[in-house]
Structure formats: C-alpha cells, structure tokens
Amino acid sequence: YVWIRDVVHVVRNAQGEAQALIGFMFDISERKKTEERLLSLQKELEVLSFKDGLTSIANRRCFDESLAMEARRAQRDGTTLALLMIDIDYFKLFNDSFGHVAGDACLQKVGRILEGCVRRPSDLLARYGGEEMAVIMPDTDGAGATVVAQLILDRLAQAHIAHASSPVGRVTVSIGIAAASGAQLDHVPGLIEVADQALYNAKTTGRNRFVPAEW
16 A cells, blocks of 8 residues: 555636546555554553553553543542552561662562452542552442452452561462442542542451541
8 A cells, every 4th residue: 555645736717617637646555654653652651651650550640531431420420439548558667678679570470360359340440659559449339349449358368478577478469449429429539538548447356457437
C-alpha cells in the first residue's frame, strides 16, 4: 500500500464554467509511517506515565485519577465502591536485614501475587507509596472486598517469602477495607482516610490480617 495525497484544482473559463481538472498526487507514505511511529510512542509514554517503574502495577497518579472517577460513577449509578489499603508488615526490618535490592525484589513479588488476586478488569491494583499498595474495587460491597482480602493473605502464605525479622518468618501484609456509597463518596480523601484507619487497626491488633472500616 502507498499513501497518496491528492490535490485537484478546477480550471474555469471566463463564464465560470469548469473546463478541466488539474491534479497533483504526492506520495506521503514516509510521512504516514512517521505519524504512526509518533502515535505509538505517544501511547507508550501515556501507559508508562500511569505505571509504577519498580512493580509495573499502576502508580499513585493512576490511583488518584481512577478513584475519583470510580467514586463519581458509583454515585451516579447508586452502587458501592470498595477500597483496600495494603501495607507490607515489618518491611523496614526486611530492608535492614536483606538490603534494598532484596527489598525491591520483595515488592515486585508481592505486586505479582496481588495481581493474581485482583481478577476483574474493572478492579485496579496500584502502588500507593513505599511498601503500601491499594486496590480499587467498583460495584463491590464490604463482604466482596473481604473475600479478596482473605485471598491475598492466603496467597502470600502459600508463596512463603522468607522474612527472618517477622514473628511468623515470612512476608505478610495488613489490610484495611472501606466500602462506601452515596454521600460517603462526596469526599474521596475521606474514603482513603477511613481505609487507612482500618489499616492502622489491622497493624496494631497483630498484623497479617484485614480489618473492615467502621463509618
């Protein structure tokens, strides 16, 4: 295939009647290839701008935009939106014991395990910051969110990532769960605060567990 740009001019007589057409055809194949390459690069950069460089899951920017969008959608449709805030237990001790390279590898492993637990295309797993991750679950109530939280705990137990400084000898996470609907979604940061408080309660009551939030 060859891309062609065709330009045609109408030649008219003194009375304004069309007498002839004069056409010019330009081969613009190279220009189209360049445009396609630029479009591909633009799409690639757009994907990278929403991806965490270390774990390859969504980054904080993607999380913030997605949570705001899903909160508006849940209010409009009258559905429930669930949020899981997840923190790796004793991660600082892990870094102190094994070094930051091993710490990065641990984050990558946990990210992959969590990806396997977040199955619906509408759900979003993101790195919230440091060793903290989050899952946005549209059209999900508290009971549905606890099923995913338990699955995460079970899968991490099966993976048994060694952590000598943890009381259980392996990497675990604490999870705070918040499910909101209606007016509770008016203030998105409030939803994060509620989930964060539930996460704090999970960590202070023994870690390696999930705690549903109380509104």
